[in-house]
Amino acid sequence: MLPKIFKAYDVRATHPDPLNEDAAYCVGFGAGQFLQKENDGPGKILVSRDMRPHSPKLAAALIHGIRASGMDVIDLGMADTSFLYFAIPHLDAVGGIQTTASHNPVQYNGFKISGKGARPIGATTGLKEIEQLASDAWGSKREATGSLEELDLWDDYRKHIHTFLPTLNRPLKLYVDASNGMAGKLVPQVFDGVENLEVIKLNFEITGSFVHDPNPLVAENMVPTQEGVRQNAAHLGACFDGDADRCMLVDEQGSIIGCDHLTAWLASHFLKQDPGSTIIYDLRSSKVVEETIKSLGGTPAKSRVGHVFMKALLRETGGVFGGELSGHFYFRDNSFADSGAILLAVALGVLAETDQPLSSIINPLKKYPQSGEINFRTEDKESVLAALKSDYAEGAVIDELDGVSIDAFENKGWWFNVRASNTEPLLRLNAEARDPEALASLLGELKPRLGEEAQGH
Incomplete structure (x- = not known):
């Protein structure tokens, strides 16, 4: 059962099968043991939960498991995930776990696990070890020995968010x-x-x-x-x-603002505060992001897709801000973690500084036509990627940071990235060009090579 609920970045599955209260206890016990080892001894772990109907019972079982591992628990109650990212360093906790399935439908639930300083714990940073420890605990339950207290931090959280809201x-x-x-x-x-x-x-x-x-x-x-x-x-x-x-x-016209264009817009705000600072961006982002950051005297840094990689690069570079196409935005002064509330606070503050409608600010950033992310079903992902590298190498820069990026923007007026899904026989294409004709021509070449076009996110 447990292998079905552990994913690359978190624990997530349908409730009650395969994710039930017994599994939640084991996740709590495994996470408690892992964080105790990371901390060289006992400490406090924070727990919060979303509003799904099964979250209270899952969180209670999770807390039992954590306390059974010998770790103390502070229950923050029902809160958004970024609340937990704030609370971990605020309370100097060794880590925290949010009970949530994020954007998934209501029958799903899960756990997002963070370490000290709100560092994300994914498959490459401890989640595999937690899975093994949880598996070892399956079938037996111990008495809860760690302490439990409840704490209301909403006033402190509001003050923190308002430091970003002038x-x-x-x-x-x-x-x-x-x-x-x-x-x-x-x-x-x-x-x-x-x-x-x-x-x-x-x-x-x-x-x-x-x-x-x-x-x-x-x-x-x-x-x-x-x-x-x-x-x-x-x-x-x-x-x-x-x-x-x-x-x-x-924007005020009802147009959705692309997250890369939002990153480019807000770059000026952060670079005014911290001239020359680094701003992180998702490698699928429009060329306008890199161009804007450079024009403002900042240092652009391209990241792999995924919050684990974005947060790690922001921390590594000491960057001030980062944006990802998934809608996650990261802030140095928020322990390098993401926050929807901070993103909204910053946007409101910057918008209030001008009388211009938001569309007139964003539209000039939409200078290059984009494909959006298109999925293709193919069984032989590696062969397709190898052929792209071979056939498009001339006059292009090839980057394998995440999948294959082929950049011929200077010579031919286009670039594209193709990434393989970790869990499905899918390739994901993102492309951009200087003009619609160049983009249409590029997509006409690429689509037949990538397999059958599929739906999904």
């Missing part, structure tokens, strides 16, 4: 779709009462179910936010995912 220089109207997820608690706690900010709320009811899937990367799930912005003449729209660590933004 006094708004003009009145702003914000439309928010909380997706019936943790933003339904987060947004009122953090943004209610902010001077010059009117918040119009949709799907803030925490009922344990979702009006739409809490995944803002799916275009149809963004439609209520787009319509709400236009109908209410809002300056900005925001749609959160289920555990509210991701936030997708919409």
Whole structure:
């Protein structure tokens, strides 16, 4: 059962089969043992949970497992995932675990595990060891010996988020779709009462179910936010995912803002504060991100896809800010972790500094046409990637940081990246060109080589 619930970056599966309370106990026991070893002794582990109907029981079983390993637990209650990332260093805890399945439908649940300083624990940074320790604990339960206390940190969390939110220089109207997820608690706690900010709320009811899937990367799930912005003449729209660590933004015309364009826009804010600093970006991002960072005197740094890699590179470079196409945004002054609330706070502050509508700021950044991510089903992924490297090498720079990136932007006016899925027979294509004709020509060449076009995210 346990191998079915451990993934590359977290624990996630449907409840109650295969993820049930017995499995949650074992995850807690394994994580407790792992973090105790990392800490060279006992310490406190923080636990929080989202609003799914099975989260309270899973979190309780998880806490039992952690305490049975000899570690103390502080229960933070129902909170967004980024709340936990704040709380771990704030309380000098050895780690923390959020009970959540993020953007997945309501029948899913899981655990996001972090170490000291809110460092992510994935397959390459300890999750495999936790899986083994959890497996060893299967079938037997020990008495809970670690202590347990409950703590309310919402006032401290609000103060932390507000360090990224300056006094708004003009009145702003914000439309928010909380997706019936943790933003339904987060947004009122953090943004209610902010001077010059009117918040119009949709799907803030925490009922344990979702009006739409809490995944803002799916275009149809963004439609209520787009319509709400236009109908209410809002300056900005925001749609959160289920555990509210991701936030997708919409301009005043109801157009979705690409996360790479958002990174480019906000780069100026962070580079004014920290001139010459490094800004991290997802390698699938538009060329405009690198160009913008350089033009502002900053240092661009390209990262592999995935929050484990983004956070690690931001920490390694001492970068001030990072953006990923998935909607995760990372901040040095947030323990290098991601936060949907901080992203929204920064965007509001920067927007309030100008009288320009957001669309007029973002549209010039959309200078190069993009394909978006397109999935292709193919059984022989390695052969396809090898052929691309061979056939497109002339006049191009080849980079294998994550899959294969072939950059002929200077010579031919295009670049593309193809990555293999770790879990499915899929290749994922992202491409960009100087003009629509060049992009259409490139896609016409590439698509037949990559397999059968598939749906999915």
